[in-house]
Amino acid sequence: xxxxxxxxxxxxxxxxxxxxxxxxxxxxxxxxxxxxxxxxxxxxxxxxxxxxxxxxxxxxxxxxxxxxxxxxxxxxxxxxxxxxxxxxxxxxxxxxxxxxxxxxxxxxxxxxxxxxxxxxxxxxxxxxxxxxxxxxxxxxxxxxxxxxxxxxxxxxxxxxxxxxxxxxxxxxxxxxxxxxxxxxxxxxxxxxxxxxxxxxxxxxxxxxxxxxxxxxxxxxxxxxxxxxxxxxxxxxxxxxxxxxxxxxxxxxxxxxxxxxxxxxxxxxxxxxxxxxxxxxxxxxxxxxxxxxxxxxxxxxxxxxxxxxxxxxxxxxxxxxxxxxxxxxxxxxxxxxxxxxxxxxxxxxxxxxxxxxxxxxxxxxxxxxxxxxxxxxxxxxxxxxxxxxxxxxxxxxxxxxxxxxxxxxxxxxxxxxxxxxxxxxxxxx
Numbered sequence: 001x002x003x004x005x006x007x008x009x010x011x012x013x014x015x016x017x018x019x020x021x022x023x024x025x026x027x028x029x030x031x032x033x034x035x036x037x038x039x040x041x042x043x044x045x046x047x048x049x050x051x052x053x054x055x056x057x058x059x060x061x062x063x064x065x066x067x068x069x070x071x072x073x074x075x076x077x078x079x080x081x082x083x084x085x086x087x088x089x090x091x092x093x094x095x096x097x098x099x100x101x102x103x104x105x106x107x108x109x110x111x112x113x114x115x116x117x118x119x120x121x122x123x124x125x126x127x128x129x130x131x132x133x134x135x136x137x138x139x140x141x142x143x144x145x146x147x148x149x150x151x152x153x154x155x156x157x158x159x160x161x162x163x164x165x166x167x168x169x170x171x172x173x174x175x176x177x178x179x180x181x182x183x184x185x186x187x188x189x190x191x192x193x194x195x196x197x198x199x200x201x202x203x204x205x206x207x208x209x210x211x212x213x214x215x216x217x218x219x220x221x222x223x224x225x226x227x228x229x230x231x232x233x234x235x236x237x238x239x240x241x242x243x244x245x246x247x248x249x250x251x252x253x254x255x256x257x258x259x260x261x262x263x264x265x266x267x268x269x270x271x272x273x274x275x276x277x278x279x280x281x282x283x284x285x286x287x288x289x290x291x292x293x294x295x296x297x298x299x300x301x302x303x304x305x306x307x308x309x310x311x312x313x314x315x316x317x318x319x320x321x322x323x324x325x326x327x328x329x330x331x332x333x334x335x336x337x338x339x340x341x342x343x344x345x346x347x348x349x350x351x352x353x354x355x356x357x358x359x360x361x362x363x364x365x366x367x368x369x370x371x372x373x374x375x376x377x378x379x380x381x382x383x384x385x386x387x388x389x390x391x392x393x394x395x396x397x398x399x400x401x402x403x404x405x406x407x408x409x410x411x412x413x414x415x416x417x418x419x420x421x422x423x424x425x426x427x428x
Contacts, residue, residue, distance in 0.1 A: 020099030020308070026334045028102070031410030034403060040426075041418050045105075048075045048098050054144035056122060058136045070141045072120035074154060075101035078420040081152055082118035083108060083358060085159025086166070088134075092121035103329060104358065107351040109413035111390050113362045118154050120145070126161040135169050138162075142173040149174070151184030151369060157361050158188040164200070168193055184368035187361035196364035197376035199357075200275075202383060204238025204305075206356025207327045209387045211243060211301055214323055214348055217395065221247075226299040228252035228321070230259070230291060231306025232281050235327045235354060237273030239303055244268040252294050253281055254306070259294040260285035296320055304331035305354075311336040319345060326350035341404055349406040351413065352394055359386055 025046055032042045056068040071094055074082045084104040097119045105117030122141055126134060148154060158167055167186040171193065174185045183194030191197055198205075215225055225248045229240045232253045240250045249265040255274055260266060260281050271284045282288045295302065295310060298320040304310050305327025311319060316332075316339035324340065325348045326332060332340065332347055340347055360383060367373050374382075390412075398408035 019095050020330060021095040021102070022099070023330055023334055024099040024102040027406065027410060028414075031407050031414055034401060034407055034411050035414055035418070037414065037418050041421050044421065045076060045102075045417065048073050048101060049077060050074045050148075051094055051098060052145060052148050053094065054141070056137060056141050056144060058133065058140055060133055061130050068122050068124045068137065070120070070122040070144065071097045072145055072148060072154065073097035073101040073118060074148070075117040076105040076417060077116035078417060078424055079109065079116055080114035081116065082154035083115035083361065084118035084120070084157065086156040086162050087121040087159035088124050088126040088137075088161030089121060090123060090125045092123040097121060100329065103351055105417060106410060106413035107355045107358055109416040110351050110394065110409050111355050111359050111386060112416065113359060115155075115358070115362065120156060121159070134166070138166050138169040139173040142170045143177065146174060146177055149185060151182060151365070155184065155361070155365060156186050157357070164188055164190045164195060184365055187364040189364070191373075194364070194368045196360055196367055196374065196379060198379035198383070199360045199364055200234055201238045202356035202360035203354045204235045204327070204356070205242060205380070205383060206359065206387050207235060207239035207303060207305065207325060207353050208242035208246070209356075209384055210348055210353045210391060211239070211303070211325045212246060213388065213391045214325065214346070215301070220300065223247040225249065225301055226251050227301045227303060228294050228297045228299045229303045229305055229327070230254050230294050230310065231304070231328065232271065233274035233306070236303065236305035237268070237275070239305060239327055240268045248301075251299060252289070252297055254291050254294050255279050255281040258282045259289045259291055261287045261289045261294070261297070301325060303327045307331070309333050311340070313339055316340050317343070321345065323348065325353050327354055329354070337406065347404065347406055349409045352390060352409045355390065356383055356387065359383055
């Protein structure tokens with residue numbers, strides 16, 4: 001049950017054979033029917049502007065040479081430089097990067113951030129790498145991608161299998177080749193070299209902010225709300241702890257080994273997150289249930305914050321929550337989404353709920369290019385303001401059009417991206 005501190009979490013890969021790209025395109029098509037968009041714009045948004053594939057040769061600790069394949073998919077840059085995470089995982093593929101890059105385009109547009117969407121990765125199992133091997137892969141990948149990344153071109157960030165240290169190596173490799181320190185080439189770095197305070201906590205914080213706004217919209221006081229969180233990594237743990245602090249009752253949290261369940265409420269601060277001590281959630285539990293059972297708990301709010309494709313047509317009928325707030329990217333498949341919609345269960349989409357990561361990445365980029373750091377208090381205040389502005393924009397479309405929350409978020413995003421395409425036009 002892996003999680004990440006990056007701008008998105010693990011993507012759909014196997015269930016229902018629905019890839020991230022297939023899901024993203026289906027969601028695009030569904031939302032486009034709500035708008036009077038020119039077919040030419042919709043067609044352009046179906047495809048990435050570019051996909052870069054490189055071979056990454058690396059000398060391993062035992063002296064052998066291994067080659068890995070790396071990708072960077074740049075989906076749409078009409079509103080600004082490309083932005084998106086970099087993941088290390090054995091199942092990284094071209095299409096996965098394209099689909100996740102599309103989601104990043106919508107996420108940046110929903111938040112009204114002047115970035116476009118991108119995603120990249122290396123097909124490698126990071127758990128089998130030593131620290132030195134991971135550093136060599138990162139530096140070589142950076143060199144191979146040096147011509148297509150940059151603070152005004154494409155700004156990577158940590159994602160599944162990468163972390164602030166990975167971004168530090170990437171920044172250093174790029175800076176050495178450029179001949180000057182260039183902190184703005186990546187975000188999610190340690191604060192000591194230009195990273196932003198609050199960056200690691202941001203995706204979970206935004207999930208909590210959006211959950212609170214959702215409950216307020218439906219006149220459900222947080223003090224009366226029960227919450228189940230699948231995944232207790234950076235996203236899930238920070239969301240759970242904030243909701244706990246704000247008065248909600250968190251009754252279940254989980255990691256890859258299973259879920260801790262206590263209907264009277266869990267002290268979320270007493271259980272180490274995956275980042276603090278990996279895979280110990282069930283060791284703190286008096287009652288353990290499975291991850292599939294967590295998804296079916298009779299709670300007010302379900303937050304799938306671990307991997308993709310966990311709510312599908314096969315189990316959506318068993319979901320008992322009133323609201324599903326997507327902490328991960330693509331935790332609800334298209335077919336699962338349709339079942340939940342038919343049942344009247346509201347799904348707050350990932351492109352809004354977990355957008356705190358890319359939003360604070362934007363703040364980090366601003367700090368880097370202006371060479372002026374922000375306090376944690378300022379970061380959190382700006383994030384709350386921007387998240388609530390995005391929530392209001394989505395809520396207005398939800399109220400006006402009688403559509404789902406996901407479609408409302410897509411309407412906001414597509415309108416902004418389409419307007420930029422109309423104004424800029426098409427190069428001959």
